[in-house]
Amino acid sequence: MAGDGNYGGNGSVYFENHVNGQPAGNGSDSSAQPHMFRLSLRYSTESGKSNPQLRGLLQAGISSMTAALTQLQNGSNDVTAHVEVPAFQRETPPSGGWEVKIQW
Numbered sequence: 001m002a003g004d005g006n007y008g009g010n011g012s013v014y015f016e017n018h019v020n021g022q023p024a025g026n027g028s029d030s031s032a033q034p035h036m037f038r039l040s041l042r043y044s045t046e047s048g049k050s051n052p053q054l055r056g057l058l059q060a061g062i063s064s065m066t067a068a069l070t071q072l073q074n075g076s077n078d079v080t081a082h083v084e085v086p087a088f089q090r091e092t093p094p095s096g097g098w099e100v101k102i103q104w
Helices: 051-075
Strands: 002-009 013-019 027-029 038-041 100-103
Touching: none
Parallel strands: none
Antiparallel strands: 002 013, 013 027, 038 100
8 A cells, every 4th residue: 555544543533644654644623522533435336346345345344343352341441443445446536425534
């Protein structure tokens, strides 16, 4: 992958983004006091993936979350779940919705 972003709370929201290993938009929102992050993931055949492929990606995400839930039920206090979201191939920035949205 060519980029990544990290978001976390500690009385405010901290974020860091990287493109090709280089910082690209790091900072914080000290006015925010999040109690939860909401992650919205968009699955659409507009991404070039077929309906069965999208279902497979969603099922893989559900399996990852189920494994994390099982770990919590077995006493773990820190788990991670992974979900893949297909990127759209477009010429311009999104106008009909982003693939991934994080709200706090």
